[in-house]
Amino acid sequence: xxxxxxxxxxxxxxxxxxxxxxxxxxxxxxxxxxxxxxxxxxxxxxxxxxxxxxxxxxxxxxxxxxxxxxxxxxxxxxxxxxxxxxxxxxxxxxxxxxxxxxxxxxxxxxxxxxxxxxxxxxxxxxxxxxxxxxxxxxxxxxxxxxxxxxxxxxxxxxxxxxxxxxxxxxxxxxxxxxxxxxxxxxxxxxxxxxxxxxxxxxxxxxxxxxxxxxxxxxxxxxxxxxxxxxxxxxxxxxxxxxxxxxxxxxxxxxxxxxxxxxxxxxxxxxxxxxxxxxxxxxxxxxxxxxxxxxxxxxxxxxxxxxxxxxxxxxxxxxxxxxxxxxxxxxxxxxxxxxxxxxxxxxxxxxxxxxxxxxxxx
Numbered sequence: 001x002x003x004x005x006x007x008x009x010x011x012x013x014x015x016x017x018x019x020x021x022x023x024x025x026x027x028x029x030x031x032x033x034x035x036x037x038x039x040x041x042x043x044x045x046x047x048x049x050x051x052x053x054x055x056x057x058x059x060x061x062x063x064x065x066x067x068x069x070x071x072x073x074x075x076x077x078x079x080x081x082x083x084x085x086x087x088x089x090x091x092x093x094x095x096x097x098x099x100x101x102x103x104x105x106x107x108x109x110x111x112x113x114x115x116x117x118x119x120x121x122x123x124x125x126x127x128x129x130x131x132x133x134x135x136x137x138x139x140x141x142x143x144x145x146x147x148x149x150x151x152x153x154x155x156x157x158x159x160x161x162x163x164x165x166x167x168x169x170x171x172x173x174x175x176x177x178x179x180x181x182x183x184x185x186x187x188x189x190x191x192x193x194x195x196x197x198x199x200x201x202x203x204x205x206x207x208x209x210x211x212x213x214x215x216x217x218x219x220x221x222x223x224x225x226x227x228x229x230x231x232x233x234x235x236x237x238x239x240x241x242x243x244x245x246x247x248x249x250x251x252x253x254x255x256x257x258x259x260x261x262x263x264x265x266x267x268x269x270x271x272x273x274x275x276x277x278x279x280x281x282x283x284x285x286x287x288x289x290x291x292x293x294x295x296x297x298x299x300x301x302x303x304x305x306x307x308x309x310x311x312x313x314x315x316x317x318x319x320x321x322x323x324x325x326x327x328x329x330x331x332x333x334x335x336x337x338x339x340x341x342x343x344x345x346x347x348x349x350x351x352x353x354x355x356x357x358x359x360x361x
Contacts, residue, residue, distance in 0.1 A: 067230030134167030163194025178215035224252030
């Protein structure tokens with residue numbers, strides 16, 4: 001069921017429309033959102049078990065990510081933060097490749113050179129996650145400027161959180177984009193918390209979207225729990241971008257239901273009551289109810305959707321955990337086109353010593 005949904009989403013090329021997503025597309029969106037939630041919940045458990053090293057959950061932000069991904073074309077470029085798993089899945093990144101990266105095994109596309117949860121999928125134009133806050137914003141603008149000069153008719157989209165709007169790169173990126181009218185979509189998932197810093201202590205601006213006014217282009221606020229509204233907003237922004245009308249800043253208002261990462265304890269800075277109130281607007285439940293009301297989903301089918309997602313996750317994990325670890329000598333790969341003499345010497349020394357040498361030093 002999961003693979004069938006992927007074929008529908010990636011081969012049809014169908015984006016959203018100003019009139020909104022069809023019931024069929026909403027059903028597709030729901031399946032992607034369920035898969036993202038299932039992966040999310042399982043990865044939190046895997047980290048606690050010591051089977052992966054780190055994870056940054058996305059629960060509560062699935063509609064924002066899937067809706068945005070639905071509005072993009074395959075040749076657009078995505079510059080993610082570290083929480084955009086839903087975007088990667090919709091664009092065609094396989095579940096197995098996601099798990100390989102989280103484990104860091106020999107089939108990890110980045111060969112263990114990135115932190116877990118810092119994905120990169122070249123085939124999907126999904127640029128490697130950059131750990132420093134906000135740097136993907138300027139990267140997206142630079143790539144968009146190159147596309148603009150080549151007349152490529154494509155757009156870039158930068159995903160970031162509310163905390164990144166306080167970064168230097170936010171200012172630099174939006175300023176350049178405004179001046180040069182780059183085909184860039186700035187997609188802020190305002191999940192209300194920059195780790196433990198609440199939205200109210202980050203800025204006095206009533207909205208984050210209005211910050212675009214200083215840079216000379218539109219900013220809009222959208223309900224990030226409404227996959228349809230998000231898709232329309234991103235589609236309109238993309239249409240403007242490829243028409244040469246410049247960038248757009250979108251503020252998708254969501255709520256981070258889980259911790260900032262597996263290194264975080266949100267109980268120390270927010271109340272259970274606040275989280276419970278946010279769960280009342282869980283984007284999965286909102287979309288499920290919409291489909292039920294439309295006669296497009298019932299409890300039996302819903303259980304099958306969740307069961308298929310859990311089975312897919314378990315199968316991918318079982319396969320990935322059978323793969324050998326990354327070969328230590330791969331540390332020297334993809335550093336330079338041709339290794340320097342010093343690196344060649346170090347590679348030879350490493351091979352002579354063998355894997356595992358120096359453990360415990």
